[in-house]
Amino acid sequence: MERMPRRNRGAEFRMTSIAKGGRRRSRLLLNYRQNRLLYWMLLPSVIYVLIFNYLPMAGLAMAFQDYSLTRGIFGSKWVGLKNFRDFFTGIYFTRTLSNTLILSLLDLLICFPAPIVLALMLNEVQALRYKKVIQTVSYIPHFISMVVAAGLIKEFTNSTGVIANLVTALGGTPKSYISLPQYFRSIFTVSQVWQTIGFNSIIFLAALSGIDQELYDAARIDGASRPQQLWHVTLPGIASTIIIMLILRCGAIMNVNFEKVLLLYSPSTYETADVISTYVYRIGIVKQKIGYSTAVGLFNSVVSLALVLTANKLSRTYTDSSMF
Amino acid sequence: MKSGNKIRDGASRRIFLAVNAFLLGVIGFCCLAPMWHVFCCSISNPGELARSGGFHLIPIAPFSFDGYRAVFGYRNILTGYLNTIFYVVFGVALNLLLTVPCAYVLSRKRFLPANAVMMFMVFTMLFSGGLIPTYLVFVKLGLIDTRLSILLCTAFSTFNMVILRTGFLAVPDALEESARLDGANDLQILVRIILPLSKASVAVITLFVAVGIWNSWFTSAIYLLDRGKWPIQLFLREVLINNSQKSLEAGVKASAESLATLVKYAITIVATLPILCIYPFVQRHFVKGVMIGSVKG
Numbered sequence: 001m002e003r004m005p006r007r008n009r010g011a012e013f014r015m016t017s018i019a020k021g022g023r024r025r026s027r028l029l030l031n032y033r034q035n036r037l038l039y040w041m042l043l044p045s046v047i048y049v050l051i052f053n054y055l056p057m058a059g060l061a062m063a064f065q066d067y068s069l070t071r072g073i074f075g076s077k078w079v080g081l082k083n084f085r086d087f088f089t090g091i092y093f094t095r096t097l098s099n100t101l102i103l104s105l106l107d108l109l110i111c112f113p114a115p116i117v118l119a120l121m122l123n124e125v126q127a128l129r130y131k132k133v134i135q136t137v138s139y140i141p142h143f144i145s146m147v148v149a150a151g152l153i154k155e156f157t158n159s160t161g162v163i164a165n166l167v168t169a170l171g172g173t174p175k176s177y178i179s180l181p182q183y184f185r186s187i188f189t190v191s192q193v194w195q196t197i198g199f200n201s202i203i204f205l206a207a208l209s210g211i212d213q214e215l216y217d218a219a220r221i222d223g224a225s226r227p228q229q230l231w232h233v234t235l236p237g238i239a240s241t242i243i244i245m246l247i248l249r250c251g252a253i254m255n256v257n258f259e260k261v262l263l264l265y266s267p268s269t270y271e272t273a274d275v276i277s278t279y280v281y282r283i284g285i286v287k288q289k290i291g292y293s294t295a296v297g298l299f300n301s302v303v304s305l306a307l308v309l310t311a312n313k314l315s316r317t318y319t320d321s322s323m324f
Numbered sequence: 325m326k327s328g329n330k331i332r333d334g335a336s337r338r339i340f341l342a343v344n345a346f347l348l349g350v351i352g353f354c355c356l357a358p359m360w361h362v363f364c365c366s367i368s369n370p371g372e373l374a375r376s377g378g379f380h381l382i383p384i385a386p387f388s389f390d391g392y393r394a395v396f397g398y399r400n401i402l403t404g405y406l407n408t409i410f411y412v413v414f415g416v417a418l419n420l421l422l423t424v425p426c427a428y429v430l431s432r433k434r435f436l437p438a439n440a441v442m443m444f445m446v447f448t449m450l451f452s453g454g455l456i457p458t459y460l461v462f463v464k465l466g467l468i469d470t471r472l473s474i475l476l477c478t479a480f481s482t483f484n485m486v487i488l489r490t491g492f493l494a495v496p497d498a499l500e501e502s503a504r505l506d507g508a509n510d511l512q513i514l515v516r517i518i519l520p521l522s523k524a525s526v527a528v529i530t531l532f533v534a535v536g537i538w539n540s541w542f543t544s545a546i547y548l549l550d551r552g553k554w555p556i557q558l559f560l561r562e563v564l565i566n567n568s569q570k571s572l573e574a575g576v577k578a579s580a581e582s583l584a585t586l587v588k589y590a591i592t593i594v595a596t597l598p599i600l601c602i603y604p605f606v607q608r609h610f611v612k613g614v615m616i617g618s619v620k621g
Contacts, residue, residue, distance in 0.1 A: 027436065028436055028437065031434075031435070031436035031437075034434070035432075035434055035435060035510070037509055037510040037511060038429045038432060038434070038435050038510055039429075041425040041426075041428065041429050041510060041511070041514075042425065042426055042429040042430075042435075042441065044421070044422050044425070044426075045422045045423070045425070045426035045445075045480055045485070046426075046441070046444075048422055048479060048480045049444070049445060049448060049480065049482075051461065051465075052458065052461065052476065052479075052480075053448040053452065053453070054448075055453075055457075055461050056452065056453025056454065056457035056458040056460075056461055057451070057452070057453040057457070058453075058457075059453055059456075059457030059458075059460055059461065060453055060454070060457055062456075062457065062460075069463075118348075118351065121344055121347065121348055122348065124340075124341065124344050125341075125344065125345065125348065126341070127345075130345065130348075133352070134348045134349070134351070134352045136604060136607060137352045137355050137356045138351060138352060138355045139355075139603065139607065139610075140355050140356060140359060140600065141355055141358075143535060143539075143596075143599050143600060143603050144359065144539075144596055145538070145539035145541070145557055145560070145595070145596065146539060146541065147539075147541050147557045147560045147561045147564060147565065148560065148564065148592050148595065148596055150564070150565060151560070151564030151565060151592065152358050152362070154564070154565065156358075156379075160377040160378070161377075161378070161379075162378065162379045165377075165378050165379070194354060194355070197351070197355075198355060202610050226337070226340075251450070259541070259542050262542070263561070263565050277455070280454070280455055280456065281455060284455065284456040284459070285455070285456070285459060285546055290456060290460065293455075293456045294454070294456045294457060297453075297454035297455055297456055297457075298454065300454065301451055301452060301453075301454050304451075305450055305451045308450055309450075
């Protein structure tokens with residue numbers, strides 16, 4: 001009962017403010033008066049995001065400074081693009097960039113399709129009990145902490161681990177694979193498949209279950225074989241999900257699973273294992289070269305942003321799906 | 325001709341199904357075996373285990389629970405465990421306290437700047453200041469070496485907020501309207517109407533946040549200096565990755581090297597078991613939790 005007159009007052013208020021020209025602000029003010037509590041409920045998260053997400057973005061200014069912790073961002077000397085020049089001309093640029101890209105491309109080629117294949121395989125299983133068990137079991141590696149997973153990977157690939165035992169049994173000489181640079185990428189990628197295949201298949205399984213069964217019936221009546229059904233019904237049915245996941249994945253190309261690299265690498269494998277983000281960690285947090293490491297990190301973030309925007313645009317141009 | 329085709333089709337289909345089931349079995353085995361191996365080692369005979377190495381799908385008799393007894397005897401491990409529980413409980417509470425109201429507000433059509441705020445939030449998923457500037461914010465706020473820093477790291481997740489918001493949007497407007505006519509305010513609408521109808525997505529988000537905090541180690545590694553505040557994962561890292569016995573030293577000094585191997589496995593089980601026990605129960609909600617996140621916001 002009380003609300004009606006208040007609304008009318010609002011309309012009047014709006015009319016006069018249009019005349020004054022401050023339309024947007026007064027509409028906002030009016031909206032605030034009517035939904036005070038909503039605005040207050042939002043406040044904590046907005047403050048949080050401002051401090052912990054946007055303040056660091058402002059801190060990116062350090063990338064253009066010879067930053068000193070004691071003098072702070074306002075007292076430190078501005079050096080223009082010196083930090084970037086140092087990075088691009090130094091020996092670490094090519095090494096960390098190529099390591100990042102290679103690990104990412106391996107991930108894109110092997111770890112990305114693996115859960116799709118698993119979902120398709122599970123989709124064919126007719127014994128529902130069996131399907132359920134395999135699904136449940138396949139999630140386990142996702143829930144094991146990175147520290148434990150890395151510990152297991154180290155144990156299995158050292159000179160007395162499972163892999164070494166297998167090699168011995170086949171007549172080879174066992175080595176400590178995890179400490180040799182030529183094996184790092186394979187170990188990283190294979191273990192990544194193990195960690196992600198089950199959990200990442202959930203979304204594709206859900207998409208598969210959303211395909212209209214009548215499409216299969218129609219295809220069968222038209223004489224389509226099983227592989228033809230897969231190609232013409234199943235894959236188009238989950239294509240939009242695949243594309244969205246692919247866009248997300250492309251945006252993360254510069255963000256190799258850096259916590260895992262950090263746990264698995266050692267100076268002896270830096271040659272193939274050191275990626276941009278681990279390099280940023282070493283020089284920034286360990287060696288405290290703040291300005292320089294911020295510049296390297298900024299380079300990484302900008303390339304990431306460009307990649308995700310490009311992937312999204314491409315997808316919007318060539319298909320119907322896009323993220324935003 | 326036609327029926328012949330059908331029979332051949334049937335046979336090849338059966339072979340396909342058998343091969344498929346077998347391969348799935350292999351995948352399942354690969355996912356289960358490593359943790360099973362850890363469990364078997366953790367109750368094996370310490371002396372034999374240290375000598376044999378390799379992979380064990382059956383514990384080496386005679387069984388020994390010395391590993392577990394030792395784990396709970398170590399002060400560090402106990403401290404780490406309690407710290408982790410503290411971080412999970414308060415971290416999850418803080419996270420929900422920030423994420424849920426935000427998702428609710430942004431799902432209301434009455435809220436005029438919803439789109440603008442949404443863009444403000446989603447932008448942080450595309451671009452970030454990165455590791456070093458974020459670290460410096462913590463340094464400048466005097467959060468280094470405080471428990472609060474660990475809670476704040478995980479206090480809000482834009483991604484989870486977007487998922488929850490999509491879930492909240494699915495609740496029919498009519499329910500809210502009638503509650504408002506009855507004089508309910510937004511807090512009441514959220515707690516009495518929206519949340520009970522979005523149990524599944526809230527449960528999944530809670531589980532993901534809890535698991536994330538339980539398993540996290542990197543933020544603690546850079547923000548915490550005092551070992552007394554370390555979560556269990558950092559002690560695990562010391563034992564598993566750096567192969568240092570430092571975490572264990574404080575306990576039994578005279579512990580043989582073989583016992584140390586056993587403890588390594590026991591500690592892994594103790595740190596992982598809570599999560600492996602919980603996830604199967606929330607599992608059936610995963611699909612929903614993951615799916616709604618993928619729907620265009």
